[in-house]
Amino acid sequence: MPVNETLGQYGDWAYTTAVAIYVLAMLFFLFEQSFGRKGRQAAARTRVLAGAGGPDEVETTDVPQEPERGRAERIGRMGAALTVLAALLHLASLVLRGVATQRVPWSNMHEYISAICLVGVVTWLVVLRKSPVRHLSAFVLFPVVMLMWIGGSLLYAEPSPLTPPLQSYWIIIHVSAAVIGSGVFLVPGVASVLYLMRSRHERNPDKLAKFGPRLPSLEVLDRIAYRTTVFAFPVFTFGVIAGGIWAEAAWGRFWGWDPKETVAFIAWVIYAAYLHSRATAGWRGNRAAIINVLGFSATVFNLFFVNLVTVGLHSYAGVS
Template sequence: MPVNETLSQYSDWSYTTAVAIYVAAMVFFLVEQSFGRKGRQAAQRTRERSRELVGAGAPVETSATAPAGPPPATPARPIGRAERIGRMGVALTVLAALLHLASLVLRGLATSRVPWGNMYEYISAVCLVAVVTWLVVLRRSPVRHLSAFVLLPVVILMFVGGTMLYTAAAPVQPALQSYWLVIHVSAAAGASGIFLVPGVASILYLVRTSHDNDPARFARLGHRLPAADVLDRIAYRTTVFAFPVFTFGVLCGAIWAESAWGRFWGWDPKETVAFIAWVIYAAYLHSRATAGWRGRRAATINVLGFAATVFNLFFVNLVTVGLHSYAGVG
């Protein structure tokens, strides 16, 4: 089926615009990261100074002198400039994610297939899942000022994908013309995108705990991070969600391999590294359930799992030769 060049061009423009807006959002989040906490600390110091004045003899209303009636309503905390910039960063991230989604949809419409048939499209799908996962995390945890750390690998991956790994829109090669492309690869891309979030959270957890143990280490960054238990909780919950998806993707890959190559498992490089990553994440979840291996040890295992996922994404597809060598780089 011929490729719709117009839709393909719109897809490329949407992709490029999304990357640019991600970069702008990252700058906004960095501003909040740098100045937002200082404002909150200043407000905290002001409240502490007020308490000191009261304790030093400043007049305090008692039940006898206090006016009758209900107590006055507590005024809403004013939103600082840095917090407004952080909210603008979230709005930009949502806009970029919509354009990012549009680029994938247009790519699929242009080629009349699912838009993850080569490395360029696969990386784009992985990054979109990572961004959507992080937006969900932001709804549940007050960690908006950490968004720049999540967007940084997304921007790097999309820049590499859009430059060095870009492939013109075209039908997939015959080996990939199967309904398993929809099932297996979508599960792999979804799990890989979700794993990016706990990978970053675990790295920040190690930074935070290192600073807590020795304030001289990571002095400029450590005190700006959330409490270690918050980062640990984000890493654990997202990994718990991603691991079954990853397991499903591995099992679907084995079934597809049996259908295409006549065997479920052949120790192909990509199969092998995917299995190693699966074992590492299983070890992480087991370590979190074991009291003696929580904390830094568990976070280190999670970072190793993330490193194995990135290694499998780039090195295995682009360097090694195997049955999965269909990166489509051109």
């Protein structure tokens, strides 16, 4: 089936514009992080509680929030609006590429990374509706921008029809589940890294003295990481199972310890251990955050190293 090159070009333009707007929104969020009321209040809470009862009280104690006002808060709201605009353009880039090629827009590394990043951004926008953490948005957008830059430059692929091995309805089921699971995992990965930074500052206030106090409480960061992981894990699990079913239909075996299958299983075990430890052992704090970071690291490793360096049955497409 011929490719509509005009729509493909429009999709590339939408992709590039989305990246540029993400960068601008990230700068706005950094301004709010540095000068906004939430960052100052978090720093003030840290100083007051450290003087009143020590760092252990910071996790569960809060002070009333004043209404948002001022230049930094207005710039933060502009950053959120720009993020929504960029996400719409980002979605348009995938839709245009899909229409141009008459297939699902995640059949190569460029498209797969783009789809994962879109899911990560949408997940964060949902988090912003539930938690007052808008000033942290730059830390989520930074890996998104980096991944999209890599996908749009080093891993760019021209719009083209599906290769024969991918011409199966399982590409819709298996890869879409992998995209959603991996994209959502971006948010708890960032939240857990920020948790460890905040925790380090509370143990030693001289460490990260200018940055650590402006992060939300450990309780907020832990809640974001846990709830998003709870949502992503069953989706990721379904993706792994669907991949095995597709493998049995395509290669005659459900599981063959292919490099990508192996690392995906390792990531699944890590996230399962994280949720199990939270549910049974009551793990909180740094141990749980470290496990979550390890799971996210395995996901990123599977995305890049396994796809681009190792050779296996998944090498023909570099997506699943």
